[in-house]
Amino acid sequence: MKKIIGIDLGTTYSAIATLDDLGNPEIIPNPENNNKITRSAVYIGKDKAIVGDKALEASITEPKKVAKKAKIKMEDEVVFSTKEGEWVDGKKGYTPSQVSSLILSKLKDYTSGVKKAVITVPAKFAEASRAATLDAAKLAGLDAELINEPTAAVLHYANLPGVKISGRVLVFDLGGGTFDVTIAKIKDKKVDVITSRGDKHLGGEDFDQELIKIIDKKYKKAKGKGLDVKDSKLAQTAEKIKKILSSKEKVTEIIEGPKGPHKIEIKREEFEESIDTYLEKIKMLMEEVLDESKFKPSNISQSLLVGGSSRIPIVSKIITKIMKKPPVKGVNVDEAVALGAAIYAGLQNKTDLNSAQKKAMAKVDLTDVCNFYMGTLAAFQDQERQQWGIANTIIIPRDEKLPCSVTKTYYPLADGQESIQWSVTQSEGEETDKEFVTIIHEEKISLSKKSLATDKINVTYSYDTSGKMHCVVEDERSGKKTEKNINITETSKSIKQLKEDLDFDIE
């Protein structure tokens, strides 16, 4: 039977889930070790690639050949160099899409007969990162679509058997590399996403780095010489300490260094202090999501935790302080996103389900929102500076329910204008300043010969639920229409070209 799957492609760990025969989501474990989550690390050898914990083991002997954190590099024009052992600018090496594709291939092999896949991405992922994720899926031979991680998580929570979650909820998703906070409304199995905010560079890996700094400082103080802070073994030790500090007040660990072993003690308090800048960012994003949705903490019925780093005790304290009540615990925070993705995969591919699965999916519904402001650049007269300027104008506002279609009218600057420069812009804030928006498409459009300054140029953006945007620019005088699909499923690079470099046996 053909399977539909959901994949949580994480910064540090990834997971794959599917629907069982009754339509309940379930994690597909790694058949080699029965682990439900897989380390997002890839050892890239001469003719083979190893994915998961084994790759991390290999990093002890060949650290430069293990690629990690591909997810947060998705939008960067970097490659992983097995010579330098890090992500570098340049052409010789493996792109984040290629490295991610190896993880996806490994996960896909946990099962067979995969037909359709849904891959999760942070809500804050811009078009470039989404396109790169889809490149990775294609390289792995997956016919995939994307869903935002907090949306997947809330779908999972809404479908938990025997647990009643309803009303407005706050989804707090703190993973290995990214953080998202979302407000959604749950009624029965229907989910309406209201708004999301996030930070693409905030997660457990950042906390590990702070712990490495503490360990290095303590070692240096005792032995007079510092540690190799890029050592992968040290990174693993830091991660281990972080996990222990989630349940214990202090940890004692023997650290091997250039001047021999040294016993180091780290208190939870020290760790919390070291990550307080990140915690402050978390607080601000929570405040922002509440402000933007115009809800007070009392309007939110429950706070739901997602992501491994949400286990850190100070995180729960912050949520409790802001939301005035503790978050919901008891769900496996590492699996929620993948399980939600599997539900979404079922929802999107109902024809491929059996009757029991169809019945289970019958009541499930999802409304998502546009996570960015989509607009265009237009000329305006700067009243204050008394000169002409170019400003960003918003066409589809952020948090607009999907699908949506919005038309705005613009005018030529003068009679006889021959053409207009049309651009599609994307921004996270309601930006007017063109310097602070990303231009994702630009095109010169000819106007009718006898154009007047009063002629209407209607610009329509239509955004569907799968993140595809259709744009139409209509010159009302001539009736001429210029259409463009801003389609994130378009690959950013030649898949063929990317695939040629990936001739590996994957372990």
Next chain:
Amino acid sequence: MEWIIWIIIVVAFAVIGNFTEKKEAEEITEALIENKFTLSVKEEIPPKKTGIDSTCFSIQLKGLCNNPYGGDSVKILFYIYDNTENEDDNDFGLPVLAAHEVFCEPGSRVLSRQEEIVSSTSHYWPDFFTWFYLPKDFVIPPHKGKRKLKFWAAITRTDIKLDRGGFETSEQKKIIHHAREIIDCKFKEVGYMEELINREAVEDLTIELGMGMAAADGHLEQKELNIIKKWVKGSIDVLQDSKIKNKKKKHFESIVKTAYTKAKNKRISTSKLVEEFNDKASKTQKYEAVQLLLDIAGADEKLSPEEDRYINKIVKTTNINLKTFKQMKNKVIANVENIETSEQNAEEMFGITKDMDKSEKCKLLRKEFTKWNNQTTHKDSKRRKRAKDMAKLVADLRKKYNC
């Protein structure tokens, strides 16, 4: 007898008819006086629905707007003249210019509003209505200070020809009705005649300010000097006459040389310089100078506390809009690689003032965080890095205030 009755009836009709005609004529005259084309100008902040939140002149009209020549349309014209030097209000002084193209006479910068409307031989507006709101900031008189402005509106034939607020004698007969209102106003910014007279002096002062900016962090770097050179070149390139160009080039060379020596020897007196600059420069020139200073600040890929202090000092005294300045500065911040910040410097950069309470500071910082955090997905990796640094800087300040 019957014919007598008929005569009486005819006479009676004639008398009544004559009486009615007279009454109608009287009524028309009365109506003409009562509904004379009238202009009323009020200084006010327009209602919220207009979306304008600055002080405006509300231009109101009433009365006759007819076309006695039988056409089905007329033109409404509007101009403002500076009558400060004119004793007779019937005279027309120098026209006032507009800061915004929407209020410019076609083909010139003279402030004007023109609109063609449908009319008839007896068309009139019985009551005052607001024709439009004219933001006071858009009005540029010839000189700054207290000015006597003559607001003038007219109903004319549609084929009237105008040129910079003036009419040929032959065109004057096309004016059907006209009205005026005299208002005294005070203008802080220099007028267009002063701008013309002071242009060269302001350019020289701008160069000196720029040189002061380049030297603010203690060393004059070639990259910074190149920005000043580029600005000078831009000012020369707009000139068309080659003789004037050469003369200007020589003049600028000498000014740049003098300013460089002064800056190198730390002899630039910013306070005096700014005082003179503010007195002579127009708003546009002030923004041009501030942009130059910001470009210089960002030229070496870093913004030092000294540079930041220098530019803030100048901006505070120039009376330019601080919100606009912040937007201009943010562009520089977003593009430089390094910002050397002290705590006080960072607070100033985010607009934190001593009179703010804790919650105001926290709220402001969160807004700043949102702005910079949104930039962490920017296409340009340099911009992303800068945005990350700025977001961290905000978070650190929030920690300090225990938000």
